[in-house]
Amino acid sequence: MALRYAVLGLLSKENKSGYDLAQTFAARVGHFWNAHHTQIYRELSKLETEGLVRHQVVEQQERPDKKIYELTEPGRTALYEWLFESPKPPKMKNEALLKVSLFHLIPPEHAMSFFRKSRDDHRTILGYMQALREEEFGDTPTREQVGEYLTLDFGIRFMRAWIDWCEDAERVMARFQTETAEEDH
Amino acid sequence: MALRYAVLGLLSKENKSGYDLAQTFAARVGHFWNAHHTQIYRELSKLETEGLVRHQVVEQQERPDKKIYELTEPGRTALYEWLFESPKPPKMKNEALLKVSLFHLIPPEHAMSFFRKSRDDHRTILGYMQALREEEFGDTPTREQVGEYLTLDFGIRFMRAWIDWCEDAERVMARFQTETAEEDH
DNA sequence: TCGGTCATGTAATGGGTTACATGATTGA
DNA sequence: TCAATCATGTAACCCATTACATGACCGA
Numbered sequence: 001m002a003l004r005y006a007v008l009g010l011l012s013k014e015n016k017s018g019y020d021l022a023q024t025f026a027a028r029v030g031h032f033w034n035a036h037h038t039q040i041y042r043e044l045s046k047l048e049t050e051g052l053v054r055h056q057v058v059e060q061q062e063r064p065d066k067k068i069y070e071l072t073e074p075g076r077t078a079l080y081e082w083l084f085e086s087p088k089p090p091k092m093k094n095e096a097l098l099k100v101s102l103f104h105l106i107p108p109e110h111a112m113s114f115f116r117k118s119r120d121d122h123r124t125i126l127g128y129m130q131a132l133r134e135e136e137f138g139d140t141p142t143r144e145q146v147g148e149y150l151t152l153d154f155g156i157r158f159m160r161a162w163i164d165w166c167e168d169a170e171r172v173m174a175r176f177q178t179e180t181a182e183e184d185h
Numbered sequence: 186m187a188l189r190y191a192v193l194g195l196l197s198k199e200n201k202s203g204y205d206l207a208q209t210f211a212a213r214v215g216h217f218w219n220a221h222h223t224q225i226y227r228e229l230s231k232l233e234t235e236g237l238v239r240h241q242v243v244e245q246q247e248r249p250d251k252k253i254y255e256l257t258e259p260g261r262t263a264l265y266e267w268l269f270e271s272p273k274p275p276k277m278k279n280e281a282l283l284k285v286s287l288f289h290l291i292p293p294e295h296a297m298s299f300f301r302k303s304r305d306d307h308r309t310i311l312g313y314m315q316a317l318r319e320e321e322f323g324d325t326p327t328r329e330q331v332g333e334y335l336t337l338d339f340g341i342r343f344m345r346a347w348i349d350w351c352e353d354a355e356r357v358m359a360r361f362q363t364e365t366a367e368e369d370h
Numbered sequence: 371t372c373g374g375t376c377a378t379g380t381a382a383t384g385g386g387t388t389a390c391a392t393g394a395t396t397g398a
Numbered sequence: 399t400c401a402a403t404c405a406t407g408t409a410a411c412c413c414a415t416t417a418c419a420t421g422a423c424c425g426a
Contacts, residue, residue, distance in 0.1 A: 001189055001412090001413095002278070002280055002283070003413080005416095006285065008393040009287050012287065012290075017377075017378090018378075018379090019376070019377050019378075020379060023253065031276050031277065032278075033277065033279065033283055034245040034276055034277070035414085036288060036414065036415065037377095037378090038379075039413075039415085046186060060376095060377095062380090062422075062423065063376060063377075063422080064376065064378065064422080065377080066377070066378090075232050080290065083284055083287055083291060084205075084291070084295075087281040087283075088280050090277065090278060090281065091219055091277070091279075092217065092218065092278075093217075093218060093219075093275060093276040094276075095186070095187055095272035095275065096216040097217035097339060098194060098217065098218055098337075099268055100193060100332055100335050100336055101214070101270055102197065102332050103332040104329050104330070104331050104333055105332075106269070108230070130192050136344075140360075142363050146288055146358070146361065147285055149401085150285050150286075150354050150357065151282050151285055151286045151359070154285075154346075154347075156351050157349070157350050158346060159345060161339075161342045161346040162339075165339050165342050165344065169338075172331065175224070175325075186384085186385090188385075188386095202405075202406090203405080203406075221386065222406090223387075223408085224387085226407060227385095227407090230407095247394070248404060249392095249405040249407070250405080250406085251403065251404095251406090252405090252406080342425075372426085373426090374426105375421090375422105376421100377422105378419100378420085379420095380417105380418085380419085381410085381416100381417085381418085381419105382417080382418100383414100383415080383416080383417095384415070385412105385413080385414070386412080386414090387410100387411080388409100388412095389408105389410085390407105391401100391408085392406085393404105393405095393406105393417100394404090394405105395404085395422105396401105396404105396405085397400105397401090397402085398399100398402100
Protein backbone atom coordinates (compact mmCIF):
# COMPACT_ATOMS: atom_id res chain seq x y z
CA MET A 1 0.00 0.00 0.00
CA ALA A 2 3.00 2.35 0.00
CA LEU A 3 4.49 2.14 -3.48
CA ARG A 4 1.58 4.34 -4.57
CA TYR A 5 2.80 7.10 -2.25
CA ALA A 6 6.35 6.74 -3.46
CA VAL A 7 5.04 7.31 -6.99
CA LEU A 8 2.74 10.17 -5.95
CA GLY A 9 5.63 11.72 -4.01
CA LEU A 10 7.98 11.74 -6.99
CA LEU A 11 5.23 13.08 -9.25
CA SER A 12 4.53 15.88 -6.75
CA LYS A 13 8.02 17.21 -7.51
CA GLU A 14 8.06 16.81 -11.28
CA ASN A 15 5.79 15.33 -13.96
CA LYS A 16 7.36 12.17 -15.28
CA SER A 17 6.79 9.10 -17.44
CA GLY A 18 6.86 5.58 -16.03
CA TYR A 19 10.32 5.17 -17.50
CA ASP A 20 11.54 8.36 -15.81
CA LEU A 21 10.12 7.18 -12.49
CA ALA A 22 12.01 3.90 -12.76
CA GLN A 23 15.25 5.80 -13.47
CA THR A 24 14.65 8.07 -10.49
CA PHE A 25 14.03 5.13 -8.17
CA ALA A 26 17.27 3.52 -9.26
CA ALA A 27 19.43 6.65 -9.12
CA ARG A 28 18.15 8.78 -6.27
CA VAL A 29 15.80 6.85 -4.04
CA GLY A 30 17.35 3.38 -4.22
CA HIS A 31 18.98 3.61 -0.80
CA PHE A 32 15.59 3.75 0.93
CA TRP A 33 13.07 2.54 -1.65
CA ASN A 34 13.12 0.44 -4.79
CA ALA A 35 10.65 -0.46 -7.49
CA HIS A 36 10.84 -2.35 -10.77
CA HIS A 37 9.58 -0.69 -13.95
CA THR A 38 6.89 -3.36 -14.45
CA GLN A 39 5.51 -2.53 -11.02
CA ILE A 40 5.53 1.18 -11.75
CA TYR A 41 3.54 0.83 -14.98
CA ARG A 42 0.93 -1.28 -13.20
CA GLU A 43 0.69 1.15 -10.30
CA LEU A 44 0.35 4.15 -12.63
CA SER A 45 -2.63 2.64 -14.44
CA LYS A 46 -4.23 1.74 -11.10
CA LEU A 47 -3.69 5.28 -9.82
CA GLU A 48 -5.18 6.62 -13.03
CA THR A 49 -8.38 4.54 -12.77
CA GLU A 50 -8.68 5.82 -9.18
CA GLY A 51 -8.29 9.37 -10.44
CA LEU A 52 -5.15 10.20 -8.44
CA VAL A 53 -2.99 10.85 -11.52
CA ARG A 54 -3.63 11.64 -15.20
CA HIS A 55 -1.38 11.54 -18.25
CA GLN A 56 -0.91 13.14 -21.61
CA VAL A 57 0.94 11.57 -24.51
CA VAL A 58 4.02 13.45 -25.70
CA GLU A 59 4.99 12.54 -29.25
CA GLN A 60 8.67 12.38 -30.10
CA GLN A 61 10.51 11.96 -33.38
CA GLU A 62 13.04 9.13 -33.57
CA ARG A 63 12.00 8.02 -30.05
CA PRO A 64 8.97 6.11 -28.75
CA ASP A 65 6.12 8.32 -27.50
CA LYS A 66 5.97 9.11 -23.80
CA LYS A 67 3.11 9.21 -21.35
CA ILE A 68 3.83 12.06 -18.95
CA TYR A 69 1.92 11.69 -15.69
CA GLU A 70 0.88 14.42 -13.28
CA LEU A 71 -0.95 14.51 -9.94
CA THR A 72 -4.62 15.41 -9.84
CA GLU A 73 -6.07 17.34 -6.92
CA PRO A 74 -7.38 14.14 -5.22
CA GLY A 75 -3.91 12.67 -5.71
CA ARG A 76 -2.27 15.63 -4.00
CA THR A 77 -4.75 15.39 -1.12
CA ALA A 78 -4.18 11.64 -0.68
CA LEU A 79 -0.40 12.20 -0.60
CA TYR A 80 -0.72 15.01 1.91
CA GLU A 81 -2.92 12.97 4.25
CA TRP A 82 -0.54 10.00 4.13
CA LEU A 83 2.35 12.32 5.03
CA PHE A 84 0.87 12.97 8.47
CA GLU A 85 0.31 9.31 9.38
CA SER A 86 3.10 7.78 11.42
CA PRO A 87 5.42 5.63 9.30
CA LYS A 88 5.39 1.82 9.36
CA PRO A 89 8.59 0.12 10.56
CA PRO A 90 11.26 -0.20 7.85
CA LYS A 91 11.84 -3.51 6.06
CA MET A 92 15.31 -4.55 5.07
CA LYS A 93 16.53 -7.50 3.03
CA ASN A 94 20.31 -7.49 3.20
CA GLU A 95 21.89 -10.66 1.86
CA ALA A 96 25.39 -9.45 2.65
CA LEU A 97 24.61 -9.20 6.38
CA LEU A 98 22.86 -12.57 6.25
CA LYS A 99 26.09 -14.08 4.96
CA VAL A 100 28.25 -12.18 7.42
CA SER A 101 26.19 -13.64 10.28
CA LEU A 102 27.60 -17.04 9.20
CA PHE A 103 31.21 -15.94 8.73
CA HIS A 104 32.39 -18.26 11.47
CA LEU A 105 31.92 -20.97 8.81
CA ILE A 106 34.32 -19.58 6.19
CA PRO A 107 38.10 -19.03 6.06
CA PRO A 108 39.09 -15.67 7.63
CA GLU A 109 41.00 -14.73 4.47
CA HIS A 110 37.85 -15.05 2.40
CA ALA A 111 35.93 -12.91 4.88
CA MET A 112 38.65 -10.27 4.81
CA SER A 113 38.59 -9.96 1.03
CA PHE A 114 34.78 -9.81 1.20
CA PHE A 115 35.02 -6.77 3.49
CA ARG A 116 37.68 -5.10 1.35
CA LYS A 117 35.57 -5.46 -1.78
CA SER A 118 32.42 -4.26 -0.03
CA ARG A 119 34.29 -1.25 1.36
CA ASP A 120 35.56 -0.32 -2.10
CA ASP A 121 32.12 -0.69 -3.70
CA HIS A 122 30.54 1.51 -1.06
CA ARG A 123 33.29 4.11 -1.38
CA THR A 124 32.37 4.47 -5.03
CA ILE A 125 28.71 4.97 -4.19
CA LEU A 126 29.65 7.44 -1.45
CA GLY A 127 31.64 9.41 -4.02
CA TYR A 128 28.60 9.69 -6.30
CA MET A 129 26.40 10.76 -3.41
CA GLN A 130 28.78 13.46 -2.25
CA ALA A 131 29.14 14.80 -5.80
CA LEU A 132 25.35 14.85 -6.14
CA ARG A 133 25.01 16.77 -2.87
CA GLU A 134 27.51 19.44 -3.91
CA GLU A 135 25.93 19.76 -7.33
CA GLU A 136 22.35 20.04 -6.11
CA PHE A 137 22.43 21.77 -2.74
CA GLY A 138 25.77 23.54 -2.28
CA ASP A 139 26.22 24.43 1.38
CA THR A 140 22.66 24.71 2.63
CA PRO A 141 19.38 23.58 1.12
CA THR A 142 16.44 25.86 0.39
CA ARG A 143 13.04 25.17 1.94
CA GLU A 144 11.93 23.43 -1.28
CA GLN A 145 15.02 21.20 -1.30
CA VAL A 146 15.11 20.24 2.37
CA GLY A 147 13.39 16.85 2.07
CA GLU A 148 15.72 15.53 -0.60
CA TYR A 149 18.72 17.08 1.11
CA LEU A 150 17.94 15.23 4.35
CA THR A 151 17.42 11.82 2.72
CA LEU A 152 20.63 12.19 0.73
CA ASP A 153 22.39 13.20 3.93
CA PHE A 154 21.15 10.01 5.55
CA GLY A 155 22.37 7.99 2.57
CA ILE A 156 25.84 9.49 2.95
CA ARG A 157 25.90 8.69 6.68
CA PHE A 158 24.78 5.15 5.97
CA MET A 159 27.58 4.64 3.42
CA ARG A 160 30.17 6.03 5.84
CA ALA A 161 28.92 3.74 8.61
CA TRP A 162 29.11 0.75 6.24
CA ILE A 163 32.65 1.63 5.11
CA ASP A 164 33.92 2.09 8.68
CA TRP A 165 32.28 -1.17 9.68
CA CYS A 166 33.98 -3.02 6.81
CA GLU A 167 37.37 -1.73 7.91
CA ASP A 168 36.88 -2.75 11.53
CA ALA A 169 35.37 -6.10 10.51
CA GLU A 170 38.46 -6.88 8.44
CA ARG A 171 40.62 -6.22 11.54
CA VAL A 172 38.38 -8.44 13.68
CA MET A 173 38.66 -11.29 11.17
CA ALA A 174 42.45 -10.84 10.99
CA ARG A 175 42.66 -12.08 14.59
CA PHE A 176 41.37 -15.46 13.43
CA GLN A 177 43.84 -15.99 10.61
CA THR A 178 45.79 -19.22 10.83
CA GLU A 179 49.38 -19.26 12.03
CA THR A 180 50.56 -20.30 8.56
CA ALA A 181 49.08 -17.10 7.21
CA GLU A 182 50.70 -15.03 9.98
CA GLU A 183 54.10 -16.59 9.30
CA ASP A 184 53.59 -15.76 5.63
CA HIS A 185 55.70 -12.56 5.80
CA MET B 186 15.03 -17.48 -3.15
CA ALA B 187 16.86 -16.20 -0.06
CA LEU B 188 14.47 -16.66 2.84
CA ARG B 189 15.36 -20.35 2.67
CA TYR B 190 19.00 -19.51 3.43
CA ALA B 191 18.00 -17.24 6.28
CA VAL B 192 16.11 -20.19 7.77
CA LEU B 193 18.91 -22.67 7.06
CA GLY B 194 21.40 -20.20 8.56
CA LEU B 195 19.51 -19.88 11.83
CA LEU B 196 19.02 -23.64 12.04
CA SER B 197 22.75 -24.17 11.47
CA LYS B 198 23.32 -22.46 14.82
CA GLU B 199 20.57 -24.08 16.84
CA ASN B 200 17.67 -26.46 16.24
CA LYS B 201 14.42 -24.54 16.48
CA SER B 202 10.69 -24.70 15.89
CA GLY B 203 8.93 -22.42 13.39
CA TYR B 204 7.72 -20.34 16.29
CA ASP B 205 11.26 -19.97 17.66
CA LEU B 206 12.51 -18.93 14.23
CA ALA B 207 9.87 -16.21 14.02
CA GLN B 208 10.90 -14.91 17.45
CA THR B 209 14.56 -14.91 16.43
CA PHE B 210 13.83 -13.00 13.24
CA ALA B 211 11.96 -10.35 15.20
CA ALA B 212 14.45 -10.00 18.04
CA ARG B 213 17.92 -10.53 16.57
CA VAL B 214 17.87 -10.38 12.81
CA GLY B 215 15.16 -7.78 12.22
CA HIS B 216 17.58 -4.98 11.40
CA PHE B 217 18.76 -6.80 8.26
CA TRP B 218 16.12 -9.43 7.54
CA ASN B 219 12.48 -10.02 8.41
CA ALA B 220 9.98 -12.81 7.90
CA HIS B 221 6.41 -13.43 9.01
CA HIS B 222 5.57 -16.64 10.85
CA THR B 223 3.18 -17.78 8.10
CA GLN B 224 6.03 -17.53 5.62
CA ILE B 225 8.38 -19.46 7.86
CA TYR B 226 5.98 -22.39 8.28
CA ARG B 227 5.48 -22.58 4.50
CA GLU B 228 9.24 -22.42 3.87
CA LEU B 229 9.98 -25.11 6.46
CA SER B 230 7.60 -27.60 4.87
CA LYS B 231 9.06 -26.80 1.44
CA LEU B 232 12.58 -27.32 2.76
CA GLU B 233 11.49 -30.60 4.31
CA THR B 234 10.03 -32.00 1.08
CA GLU B 235 13.33 -31.04 -0.59
CA GLY B 236 15.20 -32.89 2.13
CA LEU B 237 17.20 -29.91 3.42
CA VAL B 238 15.71 -30.04 6.93
CA ARG B 239 13.90 -32.63 9.04
CA HIS B 240 11.90 -32.34 12.25
CA GLN B 241 10.92 -34.29 15.30
CA VAL B 242 7.89 -33.63 17.44
CA VAL B 243 8.57 -32.67 21.04
CA GLU B 244 5.58 -33.22 23.31
CA GLN B 245 4.98 -30.77 26.13
CA GLN B 246 2.57 -30.76 29.03
CA GLU B 247 0.34 -27.71 29.42
CA ARG B 248 1.75 -26.32 26.15
CA PRO B 249 1.11 -27.20 22.48
CA ASP B 250 3.54 -29.70 21.00
CA LYS B 251 6.56 -28.41 19.11
CA LYS B 252 8.19 -29.43 15.86
CA ILE B 253 11.90 -28.97 16.29
CA TYR B 254 13.72 -28.65 12.96
CA GLU B 255 17.33 -29.46 12.21
CA LEU B 256 19.55 -29.29 9.12
CA THR B 257 20.24 -32.43 7.11
CA GLU B 258 23.58 -32.95 5.39
CA PRO B 259 22.24 -31.74 2.00
CA GLY B 260 20.86 -28.68 3.83
CA ARG B 261 24.24 -27.89 5.32
CA THR B 262 25.89 -28.29 1.91
CA ALA B 263 23.34 -26.01 0.20
CA LEU B 264 23.88 -23.35 2.87
CA TYR B 265 27.65 -23.59 2.56
CA GLU B 266 27.58 -23.25 -1.23
CA TRP B 267 25.29 -20.22 -1.05
CA LEU B 268 27.68 -18.57 1.42
CA PHE B 269 30.39 -18.31 -1.24
CA GLU B 270 28.20 -16.72 -3.91
CA SER B 271 28.42 -12.94 -4.03
CA PRO B 272 25.45 -11.28 -2.32
CA LYS B 273 22.62 -9.61 -4.23
CA PRO B 274 22.16 -5.87 -3.67
CA PRO B 275 20.20 -5.01 -0.52
CA LYS B 276 16.54 -3.98 -0.70
CA MET B 277 15.16 -1.41 1.64
CA LYS B 278 11.61 -0.18 2.18
CA ASN B 279 11.79 2.76 4.56
CA GLU B 280 8.53 4.68 4.84
CA ALA B 281 10.04 7.20 7.25
CA LEU B 282 12.64 8.31 4.68
CA LEU B 283 9.96 8.38 1.98
CA LYS B 284 8.03 10.86 4.11
CA VAL B 285 11.13 12.87 4.99
CA SER B 286 11.83 13.33 1.27
CA LEU B 287 8.57 15.34 1.17
CA PHE B 288 9.16 17.38 4.33
CA HIS B 289 9.21 20.62 2.38
CA LEU B 290 5.41 20.14 2.31
CA ILE B 291 4.81 20.09 6.07
CA PRO B 292 5.22 22.66 8.87
CA PRO B 293 8.81 22.72 10.23
CA GLU B 294 7.51 22.24 13.78
CA HIS B 295 5.85 18.97 12.77
CA ALA B 296 9.06 17.79 11.11
CA MET B 297 11.06 18.68 14.21
CA SER B 298 8.85 16.66 16.52
CA PHE B 299 9.01 13.78 14.01
CA PHE B 300 12.80 13.76 14.30
CA ARG B 301 12.74 14.02 18.11
CA LYS B 302 10.38 11.05 18.38
CA SER B 303 12.37 8.99 15.90
CA ARG B 304 15.60 9.79 17.76
CA ASP B 305 14.07 8.67 21.06
CA ASP B 306 12.69 5.44 19.58
CA HIS B 307 16.04 4.56 18.07
CA ARG B 308 17.88 5.38 21.31
CA THR B 309 15.75 2.74 23.03
CA ILE B 310 16.61 0.15 20.38
CA LEU B 311 20.29 1.13 20.59
CA GLY B 312 20.13 0.53 24.35
CA TYR B 313 18.82 -3.00 23.82
CA MET B 314 21.47 -3.74 21.24
CA GLN B 315 24.32 -2.53 23.42
CA ALA B 316 23.04 -4.57 26.37
CA LEU B 317 22.80 -7.63 24.13
CA ARG B 318 26.37 -7.13 22.93
CA GLU B 319 27.78 -6.90 26.47
CA GLU B 320 25.76 -9.89 27.59
CA GLU B 321 26.71 -12.15 24.70
CA PHE B 322 30.20 -11.20 23.61
CA GLY B 323 31.89 -9.20 26.36
CA ASP B 324 34.95 -7.45 24.95
CA THR B 325 35.91 -9.68 22.05
CA PRO B 326 34.00 -12.41 20.24
CA THR B 327 35.21 -15.99 19.87
CA ARG B 328 35.64 -17.52 16.42
CA GLU B 329 32.20 -19.18 16.73
CA GLN B 330 30.54 -15.87 17.68
CA VAL B 331 32.20 -13.61 15.13
CA GLY B 332 29.40 -13.59 12.53
CA GLU B 333 26.71 -12.55 14.97
CA TYR B 334 29.06 -10.10 16.66
CA LEU B 335 29.73 -8.33 13.38
CA THR B 336 26.09 -8.05 12.32
CA LEU B 337 25.13 -6.73 15.75
CA ASP B 338 28.02 -4.27 15.51
CA PHE B 339 26.62 -3.05 12.22
CA GLY B 340 23.18 -2.69 13.78
CA ILE B 341 24.63 -0.51 16.53
CA ARG B 342 26.46 1.68 14.02
CA PHE B 343 23.28 2.01 11.98
CA MET B 344 21.29 3.12 15.04
CA ARG B 345 23.96 5.67 15.99
CA ALA B 346 24.01 7.05 12.44
CA TRP B 347 20.19 7.35 12.50
CA ILE B 348 20.18 9.11 15.88
CA ASP B 349 22.90 11.60 14.85
CA TRP B 350 21.03 12.25 11.62
CA CYS B 351 17.78 12.96 13.51
CA GLU B 352 19.55 15.50 15.70
CA ASP B 353 21.12 17.32 12.77
CA ALA B 354 17.89 17.13 10.76
CA GLU B 355 16.01 18.81 13.60
CA ARG B 356 18.55 21.67 13.51
CA VAL B 357 18.22 21.97 9.73
CA MET B 358 14.43 22.21 10.01
CA ALA B 359 14.74 24.80 12.79
CA ARG B 360 16.13 27.23 10.23
CA PHE B 361 12.79 27.17 8.44
CA GLN B 362 10.62 27.91 11.45
CA THR B 363 8.34 30.91 11.08
CA GLU B 364 9.13 34.22 12.84
CA THR B 365 6.00 33.82 15.00
CA ALA B 366 7.42 30.58 16.35
CA GLU B 367 10.79 32.23 17.01
CA GLU B 368 9.15 35.12 18.88
CA ASP B 369 7.30 32.55 20.97
CA HIS B 370 9.75 32.85 23.88
C1' DT C 371 26.78 -7.00 -35.55
C1' DC C 372 26.14 -6.80 -30.78
C1' DG C 373 24.81 -4.66 -26.71
C1' DG C 374 22.93 -0.45 -24.66
C1' DT C 375 19.40 3.30 -24.22
C1' DC C 376 14.71 4.87 -24.84
C1' DA C 377 9.85 3.58 -24.01
C1' DT C 378 6.03 0.80 -23.43
C1' DG C 379 3.79 -3.07 -21.54
C1' DT C 380 1.74 -8.40 -20.58
C1' DA C 381 1.94 -12.97 -18.36
C1' DA C 382 3.54 -16.17 -15.24
C1' DT C 383 5.51 -17.05 -11.15
C1' DG C 384 7.25 -16.33 -6.62
C1' DG C 385 7.37 -13.95 -2.16
C1' DG C 386 4.92 -11.51 1.60
C1' DT C 387 0.77 -9.99 4.24
C1' DT C 388 -3.75 -10.37 6.33
C1' DA C 389 -7.48 -12.80 8.01
C1' DC C 390 -8.94 -16.72 10.12
C1' DA C 391 -8.87 -20.97 13.09
C1' DT C 392 -7.74 -23.74 17.40
C1' DG C 393 -7.01 -24.18 22.38
C1' DA C 394 -4.78 -24.04 26.85
C1' DT C 395 -2.52 -21.06 30.29
C1' DT C 396 -1.32 -16.79 32.73
C1' DG C 397 -1.48 -12.18 34.39
C1' DA C 398 -4.10 -7.45 34.50
C1' DT D 399 -13.26 -11.09 31.75
C1' DC D 400 -9.99 -9.67 28.43
C1' DA D 401 -5.66 -9.64 26.26
C1' DA D 402 -1.27 -11.87 25.74
C1' DT D 403 1.85 -15.85 25.15
C1' DC D 404 2.76 -20.37 23.30
C1' DA D 405 2.32 -23.15 19.05
C1' DT D 406 0.58 -24.62 14.90
C1' DG D 407 -1.13 -23.85 10.38
C1' DT D 408 -4.49 -22.75 5.83
C1' DA D 409 -6.51 -19.64 2.35
C1' DA D 410 -6.95 -15.60 -0.01
C1' DC D 411 -4.99 -11.87 -1.49
C1' DC D 412 -1.60 -8.48 -2.76
C1' DC D 413 2.99 -7.14 -4.06
C1' DA D 414 7.46 -8.02 -6.58
C1' DT D 415 10.36 -10.35 -9.88
C1' DT D 416 11.49 -12.59 -14.19
C1' DA D 417 10.78 -13.63 -18.77
C1' DC D 418 9.13 -12.13 -22.88
C1' DA D 419 7.77 -8.82 -26.65
C1' DT D 420 8.31 -4.67 -29.75
C1' DG D 421 11.17 -1.42 -32.44
C1' DA D 422 14.28 2.29 -33.61
C1' DC D 423 18.59 4.47 -32.81
C1' DC D 424 23.63 4.80 -31.48
C1' DG D 425 28.32 3.71 -30.43
C1' DA D 426 32.03 -0.04 -30.04
